[in-house]
Amino acid sequence: MKPVLGAQGVAKIFPRSDGDLTVLAACDLLVGPQEAVAITGASGSGKSTLLNILGGLDAPTSGSVTHEGWPLDFADHAALTRWRSEVVGFVFQFHFLLPDFTAFENLLIPLRGRRRITAADRTLAMEFLERMGLADRADHLPGEMSGGEQQRVAVARAFMNRPRVVLADEPFGNLDKEIGARLGDLLFEMRRDHGTALVIVTHDSALAGRADRRLHLHGGRLAVAGGGEEGLR
Numbered sequence: 001m002k003p004v005l006g007a008q009g010v011a012k013i014f015p016r017s018d019g020d021l022t023v024l025a026a027c028d029l030l031v032g033p034q035e036a037v038a039i040t041g042a043s044g045s046g047k048s049t050l051l052n053i054l055g056g057l058d059a060p061t062s063g064s065v066t067h068e069g070w071p072l073d074f075a076d077h078a079a080l081t082r083w084r085s086e087v088v089g090f091v092f093q094f095h096f097l098l099p100d101f102t103a104f105e106n107l108l109i110p111l112r113g114r115r116r117i118t119a120a121d122r123t124l125a126m127e128f129l130e131r132m133g134l135a136d137r138a139d140h141l142p143g144e145m146s147g148g149e150q151q152r153v154a155v156a157r158a159f160m161n162r163p164r165v166v167l168a169d170e171p172f173g174n175l176d177k178e179i180g181a182r183l184g185d186l187l188f189e190m191r192r193d194h195g196t197a198l199v200i201v202t203h204d205s206a207l208a209g210r211a212d213r214r215l216h217l218h219g220g221r222l223a224v225a226g227g228g229e230e231g232l233r
């Protein structure tokens with residue numbers, strides 16, 4: 001089967017008055033359908049930059065990102081937005097839930113931009129909240145939920161559009177370790193049950209260890225974690 005997501009020679013250079021900053025030199029990656037890949041790397045090594053490029057949120061300076069072998073056209077914003085809404089789910093470190101909408105409504109919002117909300121969508125949103133142990137928080141605003149509860153809503157939201165791949169950027173980094181581990185269980189269960197590929201950026205080696213593969217970002221390149229000098233850092 002074709003890889004759900006690929007990066008070929010992805011480079012990112014930020015031009016600055018004091019000289020260009022090369023964050024990604026040449027990243028190559030293929031993510032198979034339903035595969036879970038963990039990416040580790042030092043702070044500032046470019047993990048978020050890479051994840052944003054993989055999800056079509058930011059354009060690479062050079063190189064390409066492919067979905068099932070087809071390159072994304074970063075110049076076509078409308079097509080890119082549509083692709084993202086159909087193929088990708090995101091979980092960020094901070095939940096980015098809309099503060100004036102309930103947990104239930106927050107799950108439906110990403111769908112609303114694209115089509116009419118159906119009864120099946122509402123049922124799915126409720127199912128996901130139950131799955132996250134949040135059935136009794138459906139009517140709560142984000143401000144009326146704990147950090148862990150908010151992040152569980154964010155995990156559920158990432159799966160609402162039935163994505164082919166979920167991109168998670170340090171999703172539980174600001175939660176305590178035990179709660180983070182429980183949310184890791186939920187994320188990996190959701191991914192298994194929905195047959196979704198997952199690319200997860202994390203400092204947490206226990207979370208990274210659950211992935212099928214671990215890669216390490218260093219010097220603007222990806223290498224197999226633990227597979228040599230790069231993996232030891």
Ligand SMILES: Nc1ncnc2c1ncn2[C@@H]1O[C@H](COP(=O)(O)OP(=O)(O)OP(=O)(O)O)[C@@H](O)[C@H]1O
Binds near residue numbers: 023042046
């Ligand atoms: N828009 C930008 N302009 C200039 N430099 C940037 C820009 N965005 C990111 N950078 C720089 O690129 C580098 C990589 O940033 P990035 O956020 O991808 O790191 P990271 O690996 O996700 O780090 P962390 O683990 O702290 O989240 C950093 O040194 C950052 O300062």
Ligand SMILES: [Mg+2]
Binds near residue numbers: 047048049170
């Ligand atoms: Mg980051």
